[in-house]
Amino acid sequence: MRIGQLARITGVKSETIRFYEREGILAAPPRTQANYRDYGPAEEARLNFIRRARDLGFSMARIRELLDLSDDADRSCAGIDALARSHLGEVERKIASLEALRTELGRMIAACEQDTVGDCRIIDALAGTAEP
Amino acid sequence: MRIGQLARITGVKSETIRFYEREGILAAPPRTQANYRDYGPAEEARLNFIRRARDLGFSMARIRELLDLSDDADRSCAGIDALARSHLGEVERKIASLEALRTELGRMIAACEQDTVGDCRIIDALAGTAEP
DNA sequence: ATGCACCTTGTAGTAACTACAAGGTCAAGC
DNA sequence: GCTTGACCTTGTAGTTACTACAAGGTGCAT
Incomplete structure (x- = not known):
């Protein structure tokens, strides 16, 4: 899926998607042979997550932490636990x-x-x- | 209560309080004879409301609308109802x-x-x- | 071959603060 | 009585998280 379609689906502007990529919050997707960004459902889910978390008043830094919980599969339980607890407090x-x-x-x-x-x-x- | 104390109590910086006043979201309070802003518990509650609503991801425009519900006592029920319903949807x-x-x-x-x-x-x- | 979606880099505008500077007033403590 | 700190004003500029647009280029469908 190209950036325009992803933008339509998620309601996030193409320019904002590229901005998230520059900020490192959304990984650079593979490119088609025409050098177009090529997104799949995983990126769509991640982008929806970011958009909703922003809507709920989480800062980019906080979202980055939440995404790290998701990304760092090989992370110590102690680290996950502390971070998850802190986020849980804010969420509650x-x-x-x-x-x-x-x-x-x-x-x-x-x-x-x-x-x-x-x-x-x-x-x-x-x-x-x-x-x- | 003066601006500094209100700032300490609410966790909103003095400069932000003055900013809210300029923006018309917080009414200009009475002044002491020394020209100091003189806040009471009503302003404190309103400021806490604004701060929390911002933390929940509501825009200033949306907060203004919510505060209007509170301020315009002599408003038509139809108007209140429609606005409250729309906010309720977002909240839910x-x-x-x-x-x-x-x-x-x-x-x-x-x-x-x-x-x-x-x-x-x-x-x-x-x-x-x-x-x- | 025209038009549209995409690519890049770069600049600048917006919202909602946040900070700091300059220059002044007020009042409590030494 | 004078210093110090909190307040006053106006003004400028920085921050975050976008958003918009410009210039110049590529890919591709009709």
Whole structure:
């Protein structure tokens, strides 16, 4: 598959795909005899992963770490464990925040259905005590 | 509370707080007689909201919309409903992605505990079919 | 043989910060 | 009373993660 089709399928612009390749987050694919990048389903999956992880607010550095978990098959369990645990913590915090937001949005929609506007506590949904 | 303390409490730099004020996402607070910005708990909550929403990958534009839901008390239920529903959809998609990621990270940690490295399917966790 | 998708390198724009400089005010501590 | 640190302003410039476009070239289908 060429870059244009991969771009259409994943919703990532061709230029962004080449950018990811330059950044080393997406390996340089084989080339056709015409020097076109030739992508397969593995690259498609990896690109979808990157795009979704970015959408979830993970930085490129963090995504690189996550991808390393995937790439370094011959890695020590201790290393994998520590990194996976740290990512798991971040993921769980994000889930908790999003669930609070979901609850509040659901509450507002329900109130609207009964035509009782109600007060909006959407800020409170995410405004728990701060910790970086 | 002055800007420095708010910055310490929320983990948002003073310069970023002023930036949010310039951008109109955080209202200009009252000033002390010394012309210092004077923040209260409401601003703290709003700032925590903004910071967390950014961390979850919401754009400033999207955050502005969410805050509008909170600010415009005298808004039509139809308008609130449509906007809340659209945000709810995005939130639910994000939760689903994060839950897949959580499951896979948990699986890797569990495998490591038994010293059976196992294969990493972390990419598959987020690489479902694409839709922008 | 025309047009479109691809190739390269390079520059520049965007969003959302982040940093720092210059020049000034305010108030607490020595 | 004077220094020090936190604040004020305006302004410029750097960072990350793209996004866009230009110039000049290749491959290939119609």
